[in-house]
Amino acid sequence: QKEVEQDPGPLSVPEGAIVSLNCTYSNSAFQYFMWYRQYSRKGPELLMYTYSSGNKEDGRFTAQVDKSSKYISLFIRDSQPSDSATYLCAMSAGGGADGLTFGKGTHLIIQP
Amino acid sequence: KAGVTQTPRYLIKTRGQQVTLSCSPISGHRSVSWYQQTPGQGLQFLFEYFSETQRNKGNFPGRFSGRQFSNSRSEMNVSTLELGDSALYLCASRVGANVLTFGAGSRLTVL
Numbered sequence: 001q002k003e004v005e006q007d008p009g010p011l012s013v014p015e016g017a018i019v020s021l022n023c024t025y026s027n028s029a030f031q032y033f034m035w036y037r038q039y040s041r042k043g044p045e046l047l048m049y050t051y052s053s054g055n056k057e058d059g060r061f062t063a064q065v066d067k068s069s070k071y072i073s074l075f076i077r078d079s080q081p082s083d084s085a086t087y088l089c090a091m092s093a094g095g096g097a098d099g100l101t102f103g104k105g106t107h108l109i110i111q112p
Numbered sequence: 113k114a115g116v117t118q119t120p121r122y123l124i125k126t127r128g129q130q131v132t133l134s135c136s137p138i139s140g141h142r143s144v145s146w147y148q149q150t151p152g153q154g155l156q157f158l159f160e161y162f163s164e165t166q167r168n169k170g171n172f173p174g175r176f177s178g179r180q181f182s183n184s185r186s187e188m189n190v191s192t193l194e195l196g197d198s199a200l201y202l203c204a205s206r207v208g209a210n211v212l213t214f215g216a217g218s219r220l221t222v223l
Contacts, residue, residue, distance in 0.1 A: 032209065032210045036214075041216070042216055042217075043202050043204075043215050043216045043217050044155070044202070045213075046212065046213070088154075088155065090155075092210055098168050099145060099168060099170055100157065100210065100212065101157070102147075102154050102155035102156075103154065105154060105155075
């Protein structure tokens with residue numbers, strides 16, 4: 001079992017829909033949780049950063065962490081074609097020197 | 113403010129050769145980390161450098177090495193290239209815990 005599991009998709013939804021992206025993990029030491037977005041031929045860019053359990057909202061994006069279930073989610077409201085990209089979850093136990101553990105990414109397609 | 117700059121963006125090598133990739137972090141960022149991205153394994157941590165010292169290393173063979181210079185610029189080297197080393201190599205710099213800013217990557221193809 002990999003440390004972080006993420007459905008690779010592709011996930012195709014119509015414009016304006018609410019998108020739900022998820023990751024599960026096995027390492028209970030993880031405390032820091034991130035979502036990155038990666039466009040084709042680009043590096044990942046940080047979307048959301050959460051410490052421990054709870055919710056965090058930033059514009060159309062909401063990140064949720066449930067440490068008891070080892071489950072994290074990213075919700076995108078009012079999805080736009082420009083949201084079409086690969087979304088990667090990432091997590092770490094410490095402050096970053098030990099590296100991030102990434103999911104393989106979900107390829108999201110927003111249909112106009 | 114300039115982002116993380118990686119060179120070269122694309123390169124093709126043959127098996128057995130070696131390659132050196134370069135990364136210039138965001139000005140003021142002293143921590144640089146390297147990741148390998150492949151379709152099969154996703155993004156995997158290679159190593160992190162801070163103030164010219166390697167602080168951590170991922171589960172990669174000794175053919176993968178790196179260094180950091182006094183101006184925080186970093187290089188990684190892969191010796192005796194294998195077909196499986198074909199990947200996108202990403203460099204990231206950070207200030208503060210876990211907030212990585214990635215470059216666009218260097219895409220290596222090994223023939």
